[in-house]
Amino acid sequence: MRTHQLVLHWIESRLSEGQLTVGGRLPAERTLAEQLRVSRTSVREAIRILEAMGVVRAGVGSGPEAGTVVISDPTAALGSALRLHVATQHLPVADIVETRVLLESWAVAKASPDAPELEEAATLLDGMARQDLGVSDFLALDVRFHLALADAAGNAVVSAMMGSLRESIQGYAAQLTANLPDWEATASRLRVEHHEILAAVRNDDGARAAKLVAAHIEGYYKEAGLGSGHTEQGRP
Amino acid sequence: MRTHQLVLHWIESRLSEGQLTVGGRLPAERTLAEQLRVSRTSVREAIRILEAMGVVRAGVGSGPEAGTVVISDPTAALGSALRLHVATQHLPVADIVETRVLLESWAVAKASPDAPELEEAATLLDGMARQDLGVSDFLALDVRFHLALADAAGNAVVSAMMGSLRESIQGYAAQLTANLPDWEATASRLRVEHHEILAAVRNDDGARAAKLVAAHIEGYYKEAGLGSGHTEQGRP
Numbered sequence: 001m002r003t004h005q006l007v008l009h010w011i012e013s014r015l016s017e018g019q020l021t022v023g024g025r026l027p028a029e030r031t032l033a034e035q036l037r038v039s040r041t042s043v044r045e046a047i048r049i050l051e052a053m054g055v056v057r058a059g060v061g062s063g064p065e066a067g068t069v070v071i072s073d074p075t076a077a078l079g080s081a082l083r084l085h086v087a088t089q090h091l092p093v094a095d096i097v098e099t100r101v102l103l104e105s106w107a108v109a110k111a112s113p114d115a116p117e118l119e120e121a122a123t124l125l126d127g128m129a130r131q132d133l134g135v136s137d138f139l140a141l142d143v144r145f146h147l148a149l150a151d152a153a154g155n156a157v158v159s160a161m162m163g164s165l166r167e168s169i170q171g172y173a174a175q176l177t178a179n180l181p182d183w184e185a186t187a188s189r190l191r192v193e194h195h196e197i198l199a200a201v202r203n204d205d206g207a208r209a210a211k212l213v214a215a216h217i218e219g220y221y222k223e224a225g226l227g228s229g230h231t232e233q234g235r236p
Numbered sequence: 237m238r239t240h241q242l243v244l245h246w247i248e249s250r251l252s253e254g255q256l257t258v259g260g261r262l263p264a265e266r267t268l269a270e271q272l273r274v275s276r277t278s279v280r281e282a283i284r285i286l287e288a289m290g291v292v293r294a295g296v297g298s299g300p301e302a303g304t305v306v307i308s309d310p311t312a313a314l315g316s317a318l319r320l321h322v323a324t325q326h327l328p329v330a331d332i333v334e335t336r337v338l339l340e341s342w343a344v345a346k347a348s349p350d351a352p353e354l355e356e357a358a359t360l361l362d363g364m365a366r367q368d369l370g371v372s373d374f375l376a377l378d379v380r381f382h383l384a385l386a387d388a389a390g391n392a393v394v395s396a397m398m399g400s401l402r403e404s405i406q407g408y409a410a411q412l413t414a415n416l417p418d419w420e421a422t423a424s425r426l427r428v429e430h431h432e433i434l435a436a437v438r439n440d441d442g443a444r445a446a447k448l449v450a451a452h453i454e455g456y457y458k459e460a461g462l463g464s465g466h467t468e469q470g471r472p
Binding site for chain 1: 281308
């Protein structure tokens with residue numbers, strides 16, 4: 001094991017044993033280095049990795065707010081990892097879209113009709129009803145709407161995976177809209193479909209909600225030129 | 237953006253533009269530092285993060301084999317991220333099990349009856365038939381059997397996620413077996429169930445395969461004391 005991995009391993013053990021918890025602080029860099037008998041460089045490398053994994057937020061400045069704080073942002077971690085691997089072209093965009101369909105259909109089928117996240121979803125649809133909304137603002141609300149639906153299923157792992165899938169193809173999704181023949185027509189259709197999906201969840205008709213959400217996602221990518229059976233990277 | 241993030245960003249751009257590909261090498265640390273006008277420490281930090289994300293393998297030694305090579309191991313990256321967040325107790329084990337059921341049921345329902353991965357799955361079952369197999373050897377083959385089934389669906393993202401879920405609870409799964417009242421009885425049951433699942437996939441009966449695999453996974457965790465509706469961390 002290399003020295004920065006020793007540090008990672010030590011921190012992971014403290015987390016699993018509950019001696020370090022979310023909101024808590026890591027010991028100072030120098031203290032950790034002395035305690036584990038490694039260089040401060042190794043400690044800093046380990047902390048950078050934990051930051052990239054969404055497990056800590058590095059400290060800045062001094063005083064009571066200084067120090068490296070334990071956080072929990074699995075979505076960011078999974079999102080960066082997926083995005084990097086989409087970049088190496090070893091994770092095809094079509095597989096990401098298919099996985100999204102799988103997770104979202106499951107989530108809307110499982111969501112409880114009175115889950116509080118559905119209120120948020122409804123508010124987001126109100127925001128998307130505005131006709132003067134720009135494309136990127138519309139898409140930002142659209143992402144939040146779909147994440148709210150996924151959250152309504154109450155599974156933290158599925159929520160984190162959904163968020164990471166969206167993040168990993170965010171740049172790609174923005175390019176796709178440029179392929180659409182008529183943005184206004186698409187936006188009108190998406191608005192109608194969103195309301196239908198939300199209504200099905202609220203009517204406790206999980207099977208219908210699942211079917212609608214799958215058709216909604218597949219229809220969008222198909223219209224933008226990425227067929228669901230397509231396995232190429234689909235670069236611009 | 238901090239300096240090590242500049243380096244990460246630069247490498248990610250080169251990957252998406254196809255100027256860096258899997259099997260290729262990063263420029264030497266010093267070259268990168270000079271080109272991007274950052275310190276060698278920042279370059280090294282970025283490379284450590286990419287290593288942790290399964291995007292590069294750090295170089296050792298000198299000669300033609302030296303240098304940092306681009307690889308693609310999304311499973312490792314997602315697995316470490318999930319494992320760390322299970323450790324912070326923000327991803328409940330019950331949610332991981334539920335996600336596993338979701339992904340595996342989908343995979344066996346989608347797998348083609350003549351997928352080459354099913355040959356490998358059958359060979360693994362032969363290995364698990366040996367009566368003198370120790371618990372940990374049995375479990376190692378068991379993990380590979382389930383991953384082979386997932387791979388047969390042909391979706392790289394689902395395969396990576398499945399692998400990462402297994403990796404994230406590997407330590408936990410090993411502890412669970414200690415809770416089982418009678419390992420030999422459980423092992424016999426698992427053997428029978430594995431054969432039934434594989435037979436259903438080969439008979440192109442996706443619905444039956446999905447049902448069997450869900451019951452198989454849920455039954456195991458239930459027997460080991462983690463109910464499917466359970467949301468606590470379930471620590472030993």
